[in-house]
Amino acid sequence: MLPTRKDFPQDFLFGVATSAYQIEGHSFGGAGPTHWDSFAATPGNVDKADNGAVGCDHYHRLVEDLDLIAGGNFDVYRFSTSWARVLPEGRGAVNQDGLDFYDRLVDGLLERGVKPAATLYHWELPSALADLGGWRNRDIANWFADYTRVIMERIGDRVWSAAPINEPWCVSWLSHFEGHHAPGLRDIRATARAMHHVLLSHGRAIEVMRDLGMSNLGAVCNFEYVEPADNSAETARAVATYDAIYNRFFLGGIFKGEYPQEVLEGLAPHLPTGWQDDFATITQPVDWCGLNYYTRKIIGPADTPWPSLEERPGPLPKTEMGWEIYPDGLEYFLKRTARDFTGDLPLYVTENGMAAPDRLENGAVQDDDRIDYINRHLGAVQRAVQAGVPVKGYYSWSLMDNFEWALGYDKRFGLVHVDFDSLERTPKASYHAFRKALTR
Ligand code: IFM
Numbered sequence: 001m002l003p004t005r006k007d008f009p010q011d012f013l014f015g016v017a018t019s020a021y022q023i024e025g026h027s028f029g030g031a032g033p034t035h036w037d038s039f040a041a042t043p044g045n046v047d048k049a050d051n052g053a054v055g056c057d058h059y060h061r062l063v064e065d066l067d068l069i070a071g072g073n074f075d076v077y078r079f080s081t082s083w084a085r086v087l088p089e090g091r092g093a094v095n096q097d098g099l100d101f102y103d104r105l106v107d108g109l110l111e112r113g114v115k116p117a118a119t120l121y122h123w124e125l126p127s128a129l130a131d132l133g134g135w136r137n138r139d140i141a142n143w144f145a146d147y148t149r150v151i152m153e154r155i156g157d158r159v160w161s162a163a164p165i166n167e168p169w170c171v172s173w174l175s176h177f178e179g180h181h182a183p184g185l186r187d188i189r190a191t192a193r194a195m196h197h198v199l200l201s202h203g204r205a206i207e208v209m210r211d212l213g214m215s216n217l218g219a220v221c222n223f224e225y226v227e228p229a230d231n232s233a234e235t236a237r238a239v240a241t242y243d244a245i246y247n248r249f250f251l252g253g254i255f256k257g258e259y260p261q262e263v264l265e266g267l268a269p270h271l272p273t274g275w276q277d278d279f280a281t282i283t284q285p286v287d288w289c290g291l292n293y294y295t296r297k298i299i300g301p302a303d304t305p306w307p308s309l310e311e312r313p314g315p316l317p318k319t320e321m322g323w324e325i326y327p328d329g330l331e332y333f334l335k336r337t338a339r340d341f342t343g344d345l346p347l348y349v350t351e352n353g354m355a356a357p358d359r360l361e362n363g364a365v366q367d368d369d370r371i372d373y374i375n376r377h378l379g380a381v382q383r384a385v386q387a388g389v390p391v392k393g394y395y396s397w398s399l400m401d402n403f404e405w406a407l408g409y410d411k412r413f414g415l416v417h418v419d420f421d422s423l424e425r426t427p428k429a430s431y432h433a434f435r436k437a438l439t440r
Contacts, residue, residue, distance in 0.1 A: 002371065002437040003378050009385060013075040013115070013393035014438050016415065017351055018058075019122035019166065020082035022402040026124065027053040028060065030095045032088025034124035035134065036405075039182035050408035052124070056400055057423045062105060064425065068416055069399060070112035072431055073438035077114050078350060078395050079105065080122035080166060083144075086151050090126030091143055099154045106155045115160035117395075119220065120148055120205055122166040123181070123405075130183060135172060135194035138272060141281075145204040152212050161216040163350075164205035167292060168198045168250045169222055180406055192270035196278070199253040203281035210284070220290035220350045221250045225329030229300030229312045238301040238309035241266075245307060247333070255341040257283045266306035288392070289342045290350030293330045293377075295323035319373070320355035320411055327376040334384035334391055346392040352377050353397035355404065355411040358428060365417045365428035374430065396434070400425060 005012070020026075021036055040051035058065055069077050083090065085098035109116045121144070125134050129143055144164070152162070165171060172194035175181040185191075202219060209217055226243045228235045244262035252258050257279035259267075302310035316324040334347055354373045358365045374396060385391050401414035409420050415431040418424070427435075 002375055002433045003382070004437045005440070007382065011392065012385075013348075014073075014434070015076035015078055015115075015117065015393060015395040016069060016072065016074050016399040017078035017395040017397050018399050018402065019080040019119070020085065021052040021055070021122065021124040022398075022404070023056040023058040023400065024082065024085070025053065025055045025057045025059045026051075026082070026085075028057075029085065029101055030088065030097045031082060031085035032090070032095075033127040034082075034084045035127055035130040035182040036124045038127060038130075039184055042184070045184060046406050047408035047410065050403065052403045054423075055403055056418050059101065061423070061425075062101075062108065065399070066105075066108040066112055066114075068425065068427065068431075069109070070114055072415070072427075072435045073440065074434070075115060075438075076117050076160065076393065076395070077109055077399075078117040078119065080119040081151050081155075082124055083121060083147050084124055084126040087126065087147055090129035091146060094150055099151070102151065102155050106158045110158060116155075116158065117161045118155065118159045118163075119166050120144075120151065120162065120164050121171070123171065125182070134183060135176070135197050136190050138193075138197055138200070140197050141200040141204045144201040145208050148205040148208045149212070152209055152214065156209065156212050156214045159214075161218060161288070162209055162214060163218045163220045163290060164202045165198055166220050167222040168195070168202070169246055171198050173245060188267070189270040192267040193272055195249065195267070196271055196275050199250065199282045200278050202254065203278070203284045206284040206286060207281065216287050218286050218288040218290055218348070219250075219254050220292060222292040222294075222351070223247050223329070223333045224294075225296035225326055225332060227296055227298045227314070229298050232301075234301040235299070238307075239299050241307045242297070242299045242309055251289075251337065251341045253279070253282050254286065255283070255289075286345075288346040288348060289337060290348045291330075291333055291337060292351035292397070293333060293349065294321075294352065294354075295319075296326040296329045320357055321407070323354075325354070325373060325376070327380040330377050331380040331383045334381070334389045335387060338389045344390060346390050348393040348395065349377075349381060349391070350395050351397040352394065353413050355413050358401075358412045358417060360417055360419070360426060363426065365426060367428045367430050370415075370428070370430045371433050374433075
């Protein structure tokens with residue numbers, strides 16, 4: 001059982017989320033190559049060397065998938081547009097087929113009474129731009145602005161909301177410092193530049209969308225609760241550094257026009273010259289803030305160069321990703337974001353969900369663990385709402401099982417099961433639980 005609509009404020013919205021490369025099938029419809037294709041083609045980067053070439057074949061099964069969204073009684077669908085599907089070389093020639101696809105997607109949602117919530121970048125950078133340095137190159141802010149104009153000139157009149165970049169931490173830190181995602185770098189200078197250019201690109205995209213007359217524009221960041229491994233001063237320092245990199249850097253840039261001191265300690269020498277002058281663009285006013293939240297980390301100090309910290313194993317029950325289940329962290333971030341960064345601005349939980357060892361048996365998937373996870377996180381949202389935080393919606397990640405990046409297709413986050421041989425969709429118990437809870 002999940003709480004129902006009447007357990008939330010009347011204007012509270014429920015949605016499901018996906019992203020382009022994870023579901024569409026990037027080999028279809030004239031999309032250009034991306035850095036995720038080459039990253040996945042490099043041995044050792046992705047489990048089983050899987051990639052997004054076929055995904056869930058959403059490109060061809062759009063109608064069926066839109067019916068699933070509407071059939072689940074969801075109010076809003078958060079999807080991303082693929083830069084390389086719209087502009088196969090990242091700049092220049094437009095792929096009309098790509099624009100037509102997103103046009104059909106938006107119209108199909110509206111016909112079904114579902115609000116379209118667009119994200120412009122969910123990680124598949126066109127290879128031609130990766131060749132030019134990708135997020136390390138300051139010019140990316142203008143390339144991104146141009147792409148924003150091309151796609152939003154086509155669908156911007158009908159999307160309900162739009163956000164430039166999904167999870168700036170993943171785009172920059174995870175991909176340029178930890179090397180776990182494309183382009184797979186482990187380089188502090190590349191990281192500093194990517195972190196700053198992601199925010200500059202965010203600001204440029206907001207400017208372009210305002211110029212097009214669009215409204216309801218937001219920013220989507222991801223958060224991890226940080227628990228100290230012990231009570232020592234070294235641990236407190238490590239925790240503050242982790243929290244600053246992960247949870248405060250991007251909000252700080254967008255909402256305050258400043259970066260946390262703990263991050264500047266390590267990254268200042270590597271940031272591009274004149275980075276402070278970019279805050280006028282980065283702080284373009286937005287209309288809402290989205291929080292993606294899944295887990296917490298236990299952090300302690302490490303005898304390594306900055307940031308001099310390491311993750312320790314935690315005692316709580318874990319999802320298939322090995323992530324501890326910690327709903328209190330969501331309540332904490334909703335409250336803290338409003339208190340320290342966004343004030344009265346509407347907040348949305350733009351992603352939350354779990355990978356589970358789902359099994360399709362007799363045509364059904366009984367994913368009670370996922371229902372429990374969602375239930376507990378919706379409880380955290382309710383507590384934040386009761387405390388006066390302006391939380392306006394919750395999106396479940398994800399509509400359906402999909403390409404979980406470096407972990408391939410085995411980590412299933414969906415409310416709908418996908419058989420990756422036949423591509424058949426089967427709504428899980430969690431989907432049916434939402435359908436009942438959201439009946440109008
Ligand atoms: O699948 C990802 C998604 O692309 C971004 N947020 C986290 C999800 C689960 O790892």
